[in-house]
Amino acid sequence: MSKDDKAAGLMKTIMPEGFVFDPERGARWFTRAGHTGFLGMEYHDHGEDWIELALPWREDLVGVEETGVLASGPIISLLDNATSMSVWTRQGAFNPQVTLDLRIDYVRAATPGKTVIARAECYQVRRSMAFVRGIAHDGDIADPVAHTAGIFMLVSSEGWSKP
Amino acid sequence: MSDYRLPPYARTMGMEVDHIEDGAPVIAMDFAERVQGRPGFLHGGAIGGLLEMAAHAALRAELDRLGSDSRIKPVNISIEYLRGGVQERTFARGEVIRAGRRVANVRVEAWQGDRSKLVASSWMNFLLAPPKEN
Numbered sequence: 001m002s003k004d005d006k007a008a009g010l011m012k013t014i015m016p017e018g019f020v021f022d023p024e025r026g027a028r029w030f031t032r033a034g035h036t037g038f039l040g041m042e043y044h045d046h047g048e049d050w051i052e053l054a055l056p057w058r059e060d061l062v063g064v065e066e067t068g069v070l071a072s073g074p075i076i077s078l079l080d081n082a083t084s085m086s087v088w089t090r091q092g093a094f095n096p097q098v099t100l101d102l103r104i105d106y107v108r109a110a111t112p113g114k115t116v117i118a119r120a121e122c123y124q125v126r127r128s129m130a131f132v133r134g135i136a137h138d139g140d141i142a143d144p145v146a147h148t149a150g151i152f153m154l155v156s157s158e159g160w161s162k163p
Numbered sequence: 164m165s166d167y168r169l170p171p172y173a174r175t176m177g178m179e180v181d182h183i184e185d186g187a188p189v190i191a192m193d194f195a196e197r198v199q200g201r202p203g204f205l206h207g208g209a210i211g212g213l214l215e216m217a218a219h220a221a222l223r224a225e226l227d228r229l230g231s232d233s234r235i236k237p238v239n240i241s242i243e244y245l246r247g248g249v250q251e252r253t254f255a256r257g258e259v260i261r262a263g264r265r266v267a268n269v270r271v272e273a274w275q276g277d278r279s280k281l282v283a284s285s286w287m288n289f290l291l292a293p294p295k296e297n
Contacts, residue, residue, distance in 0.1 A: 035206035038197040060175040071172030072215055072237050077208020099207040103241040162203025162250075 021088040023051050036081055039074050049090040050121040053082040057113050068112035072146075075116060075136055076104060079148045082120035083132035087152055090122040090130075096160035097130060102150035110145045114138040120148075128154055167223065173216050176209065180220070186228065187221040187256055194250040205248025210273055210283050213255045215240060218269040218287040221257030226291075229262065233291040238266075242285040251275045253282060265291055 027043035030036060031053070039061065044052035055070075055078045063071030080102060088094050110116050119141065120134035129151050136146040167180055167188055176198060181191035192198065192213050200206030215237065222235055255273040266288060273283045 034196060034199040034202075035209050036200075060171050062171045065170060071170060071212070072240075073172050073176070073208065073212025076211035076215070076240070076242075077206060080206070080208045080211070096201075098247065099242075099244045101241065101243045102207065102211070103239065104211075105239040106237050109236075161201040 019094045021092060021094045023085065023089045026088060026094065027051065027053060027085055030081070030085065035077060039077055041078060041081060044117055046089055049086065049123070050119060051082055051085045051089045052117055052119045053078055053085070054115050054117050056115045057110075062112075067109075070110045070112070070116065072104075072106060075106075075110070075118075075146055076102070078116060078118045079104060079120065079134050079136055079146065080150075082118035083122070083134050083148065083150050084152060086120040086122040086132055086134070087125065087130040090125060095154055096157045097152040097154050098160075100129070100151040100153045102148060105147045107144050107146055110136075111138050116145060125154075130154060167220055169216065169220075172212065176212060178213060178216055181254060183224075184256060187224050187258065188217070189254050189256045190217040190220060191255075192253050194248075194252065203250060205253065205282070207242075207244055210244070210248055210253070211240065211242050211285075213253060214242060214257075214271045214273055214283060214285045215287065217255035217273075218257040218271045218285075218289075221259055221271070222262065222267050222269055222289055225259040225262050225267075231262075231291075232294045234294055235267070236290040236292060238288040238290050240285055240287040242283055244283050245281050248273075248282045249275060254278075257287075262291070267291055 023046035031041040042054045044054040118136045124131040134148045137144045178192045180188045198209035257269045257271040260268040
């Protein structure tokens with residue numbers, strides 16, 4: 001068995017293509033390790049076509065040492081993940097995808113010490129692409145920290161991951 | 164510019180100034196579990212964080228050259244992901260397109276082993292604010 005076959009096999013065992021995606025269980029699974037686990041992302045809430053992930057404030061993720069404001073990097077990661085999972089939430093199934101593009105507007109600095117919550121919605125899925133938007137806030141969604149819009153490309157599971 | 168101090172987030176992620184190229188720092192980040200997204204590949208957010216750091220560093224360098232001590236605030240970023248980031252060291256460098264009185268526009272690219280094969284390309288806008296009075 002080649003390395004790629006083995007990888008594809010393992011991926012199918014863990015998360016087969018078209019596998020029923022339970023947003024809460026799925027989000028917990030996808031935030032347990034790797035970059036998301038390292039940053040400490042957590043499942044927060046979900047609906048039919050949206051999901052919320054939370055990122056608790058942490059000193060070592062700060063962007064401006066003097067103020068304690070969270071760096072924007074972790075906010076990109078949070079919005080990337082939340083929007084990505086909103087696609088699976090809308091579909092009710094896991095299908096491999098990659099980020100095509102992501103635009104983020106930083107409306108204001110996140111409040112030091114506060115957890116940032118990303119609410120992401122998938123508003124359309126076409127044959128090749130899924131369209132998403134999202135808001136990051138630190139308690140009041142009417143007073144957002146950041147806004148995002150992005151597109152995911154739906155891809156074949158072959159070579160999608162290399163465990 | 165070699166004494167450019169990266170913020171806590173960047174140090175946590177393992178980012179460092181690799182070298183200076185035409186006045187702008189090339190920021191590098193090694194592959195590790197902490198930057199991994201789907202198994203075997205870089206997380207898009209980690210790539211975004213690296214791009215932002217390179218954009219910020221390039222702008223700081225340009226402002227230093229112009230003798231400006233303005234504060235830099237990120238306004239927005241747009242990232243195109245061009246190919247999957249593999250398990251290698253990743254580099255990013257920003258190019259200041261314009262540094263005006265209130266706004267600066269920066270283009271940033273990220274690559275791995277082969278510089279002609281970009282992992283991501285992006286633009287980023289910054290607001291320039293006068294330094295805080297002490």
